[in-house]
Amino acid sequence: MSSEQFKIGLNDKLMGQVNAVLIxxxxxxxxxxxxxxxxxxxxxxxxxxxxxxTVNAALEGFVRAAxxxxxxxxxxxxxxxxxxxxxxxxYESYFRGFVPVDASRAALAYSKSVEGLQTGQIxxxxx
Amino acid sequence: MSSEQFKIGLNDKLMGQVNAVLIxxxxxxxxxxxxxxxxxxxxxxxxxxxxxxTVNAALEGFVRAAxxxxxxxxxxxxxxxxxxxxxxxxYESYFRGFVPVDASRAALAYSKSVEGLQTGQIxxxxx
Numbered sequence: 001m002s003s004e005q006f007k008i009g010l011n012d013k014l015m016g017q018v019n020a021v022l023i024x025x026x027x028x029x030x031x032x033x034x035x036x037x038x039x040x041x042x043x044x045x046x047x048x049x050x051x052x053x054t055v056n057a058a059l060e061g062f063v064r065a066a067x068x069x070x071x072x073x074x075x076x077x078x079x080x081x082x083x084x085x086x087x088x089x090x091y092e093s094y095f096r097g098f099v100p101v102d103a104s105r106a107a108l109a110y111s112k113s114v115e116g117l118q119t120g121q122i123x124x125x126x127x
Numbered sequence: 128m129s130s131e132q133f134k135i136g137l138n139d140k141l142m143g144q145v146n147a148v149l150i151x152x153x154x155x156x157x158x159x160x161x162x163x164x165x166x167x168x169x170x171x172x173x174x175x176x177x178x179x180x181t182v183n184a185a186l187e188g189f190v191r192a193a194x195x196x197x198x199x200x201x202x203x204x205x206x207x208x209x210x211x212x213x214x215x216x217x218y219e220s221y222f223r224g225f226v227p228v229d230a231s232r233a234a235l236a237y238s239k240s241v242e243g244l245q246t247g248q249i250x251x252x253x254x
Binding site: 006015018019023042045048052054055057058064068 | 128129130133134137141142145146149150168169170172174175176177179180181182183184185186187188189191192193194195196
């Protein structure tokens with residue numbers, strides 16, 4: 001993998017979400033919340049997943065740090081799901097041996113983040 | 128903080144070390160090892176430390192993933208120290224309440240990584 005290939009994940013999944021927060025914090029209402037999306041590869045790496053592991057771990061660090069700095073009661077959490085059952089037709093060969101979850105299970109984590117009051121949390125949706 | 132300011136840490140501390148591995152893996156000898164440097168902010172954030180927390184967490188994800196993919200018995204670990212006593216004259220105002228360690232303590236973690244046989248490990252040098 002080249003440096004340029006590696007940077008695709010940083011620019012897309014990482015900076016896409018980081019920029020949403022850096023810019024959005026100035027427009028979101030008081031006590032609003034951000035919910036970002038990471039993934040299980042941060043701690044459970046697979047073949048050809050180096051960039052994804054890096055990006056997903058980076059998002060965990062970002063959320064922990066942003067949570068203590070965001071003003072006006074703004075919250076931020078990360079949903080970190082495993083592979084979804086609905087995605088297994090595409091990703092099955094990468095996620096051998098992983099226990100997939102229903103998308104509805106991952107949706108609960110988003111609900112917890114948006115509708116709860118916690119901040120700086122990593123919500124794993126892995127079972 | 129702007130997106131461009133945020134990216135300085137990604138391009139410097141993160142991609143500097145990632146590139147050393149992506150390129151260096153083709154030149155390092157069999158059973159050679161890489162030891163990267165992260166830091167405590169990955170899990171213990173401070174004011175104005177959002178970029179550093181992101182980068183240090185990213186390095187943890189990268190090392191976990193790279194360890195399972197590197198060929199020829201090549202190893203990789205991360206040393207993740209807290210603030211050093213020797214750096215407190217510069218960083219003391221940022222690291223209020225943190226317990227600094229001697230540089231010689233952090234050096235032990237590098238020794239463990241280079242001279243041991245483990246791979247994919249995060250060696251915290253925090254006490």
